Amino acid sequence: MTLFHTIAAFRAWREEVSGTVGFAPTMGNLHDGHIACLKSAQINSDHSVVSIFVNPTQFAPTDDFAKYPRTLEDDLKLLEANGCSAVFVPSVDEMYPLGATTKVIAGSMANGLEGDFRPGHFDGVATVCLKLFQVVQPSVVAFGNKDLQQLRVIEQMIRDFNMPLYLEAVPTCREASGLALSSRNRYLTPEAKVQASQLNIGLQDTLQLVLDGVSPHDSEAKTTTVLERHGWAVDYIAVRDAATFQAVTSETTELTVLGAARLDGVRLIDNITCLRA
């Protein structure tokens, strides 16, 4: 496994190796969810690349950019053990040199949900992903389903910009309790971590209510109330058409229930999806 810190050094390697590259972009602090993305990127690719870059442009000034966990040594060991070919770990100056002011404005998939609660977040994600894709030149990119709206934003950018890329959607990795793996879980106290599975349970209950004929609005409201009673601060529980991210209609063939809520000040997101009978 080779480690690169500069675009020039990475490009020299990329020009030297023949064959296709599967790419999993990350912000580090890797867990099984990231490794599942790496594994997915490795299928049908001659080489696999992971980037580790905590991207400042996707954090709001009030967000946790400075305290985002940075665990490079452990991350590199994990990637090496999982057969990663190359790791790209640029500095902020390497990715955003002075004078680099062009930005991507994320498409309509960025509207609502996370887009409402994290204004500008998806523009930052789309911008850095475009820049990383330009450097890495992959033919496959792997993104986790856990950040479903992010995945849709990237899918839309790939389509809108005619990028010759295949996007692999990687299923969410979960603890036995159902809690979705996330770098933010490390901020949960042991007690809160036990309680955190309530978000996933809430999403499943919401889905069940909808399948039982309760309206999406009432199902969302019921779950919000239950979570709030358990001490959660709920940003949203939303039932959507999984393809359009719009409200469910008679045309909807796949439903998704997405949720974002804070427990003890730690903001968690999750979603579940199901085909409509």
Ligand code: PAF
């Ligand atoms: O999901 C993430 O870790 C980040 O948003 C990504 C895709 C690496 C872009 O910084």
